[in-house]
Amino acid sequence: MKILGIETSCDETSIAVLEVVPSSHKASKDKQKTKVKVLSNTISSQIKIHAKYGGVYPALAAREHAKNIDKVLKLTLKEAGLKSVEEVDLIAVTKGPGLAVALIVGITFAKTLAWKFKKPIAGVNHLEGHIYSNWLPPKDLDYRLLTIDDRLFPALCLIVSGGHTELVLMKDHGKFKIIGETLDDAAGEAFDKIARLLGLGYPGGPLISKEAEKFCKSAIQPTLDPRLLAREFSSGCMADLLQISLPRPMINSKNFDFSFSGLKTAVLYLISRLNLEKPRPGLETGPSRCHLDYLPDDLDEIRPAVALEAQQAIVDVLISKTLRAAKQYKVKSVLLSGGVSANKLLRETMDEKIAKFNKEPPRLNLGGVIFTPPRYSLYLG
Structure with a gap:
């Protein structure tokens, strides 16, 4: 069986052909x-088009879908040998x-194909x-086995993308319950x-990751800054000079819901406090949890440190909630998917x-994490 899949939910026009075949493995009646x-x-990526807006511009996304979707279909069929x-x-x-406005392009296109070729x-x-x-x-791998048995379920799915962050309990194929x-x-939106x-x-996602790596790789450089020497610093780098602590929103809440808007605001206040960027009109600076002995004079100096802490804050919250949910619902596996x-x-x-x-007790013996293969997980933040 060959399935033609069409996706236009955001800013990527994507079409794929999937082949589903019965396995040659012997399976009992309760194991399909x-x-x-x-x-x-x-x-067909639209990243360059939306980059100047700092995010997806819906009307432009719809226009690009309409312009490219037929070309994408032809390339997909050719690659599949159809x-x-x-x-x-x-x-x-x-x-x-x-x-x-983006979804309607794909849906209309799919309906037209279904009508023309008389396909379900x-x-x-x-x-x-x-x-x-x-x-x-x-x-x-050419093929992957899709199995319904008791080795995987119940599973806990963490979906992290630009528009969604959800914890979903999956009791079986097609049986879902949103628990957070x-x-x-969303996490990806916070990155952006x-x-x-x-x-x-x-x-934002991959750019913050790259910036964070700069901080991790930075070497300790000697300094003769009198402000540092006065505080008994004989050497230092950004890791020594900056003690940045951003909040981990709702990490200790009893439920499994998420919130990342406060983290974004904390970064805004941090930058405003350091006078590295003029506050936007109508926005007042507020308290920050950043404690600095030395204020750098340029945003380039502090950017890697802030990127590192922001990324760590998001990851800490996602993992903390996931592990607590896995323990409470006694799941057998954890699935991780979405762009982030x-x-x-x-x-x-x-x-x-x-x-x-x-x-650690109680030992649940989780079967590790099942990741979406990287080539099917566009990291768009």
Whole structure:
């Protein structure tokens, strides 16, 4: 069975052909096994178009979808070795959530193809798509086995993207329950807004990660600054001079909901306090949890340190909530998906914490973390 998938929920026009075949493995009646293979996956990116706005401009996104979607379809069919949509068995299209003006382009296109080629059509929830990306085969595998048995479920799914941050309890394939979600900004949105405050551009996630790496790799340089010597500093670097502490919003709340708008505001107040950027009209500076013995004269000096702390704050909250939920619901596996799931620090820390989590009482023996293959997880913040 070949499935044509169409996605236009935000700023990427993407079409793929997926092949689903019965497994040759013997399976009992209560264990269904299916093999999944990606025959082609074409993406038309709009990053350069939206970069100057610091985020996605909905009307422009819809226009680009309409302009590119037919070209993307032709490239996808060619890569899959298909001559026409006539050769697919089902058309699937993202029905939401997402930008309404962007979604309508993909839905209309899919309906037109279904009518023209007399194919069945299925609307797919965007977030379910994120979850099921965990079953897509990595680059070095042709097929991945999609199995329904008791080794995986109940599973806990952490969805982290530009528009969504949710913890979903998955009792079986197709059986979902949202146990936590963001009350305001999503994790990816926080990355984008903080990156904009730091003058890094868009998309914010990968840019903040790169900036944070600069801080980690910075060497300790000797200094003769009299203000530092007066405080008995004989040498120092940004790691020594800056003691930045940003909040971890709702990390200790009893529920599993998230909130990242306060983190963004804390960064704004921090920058305003340091007089590294003029406050925007109508915004008053407020208290900051940043304690500095030495104030750098240029934003370039402090940017890596703020990026490092902001990234760590977001990761700390995501992992803390996920582990507490895993313990409370006694899940057997953790799934990580969405654009932000490609964040290196998040992946490495989640793996490390779950390995440690399995050794501490009560031992749940989680089967580790199942990650979306990086090539299917665009890190757009």
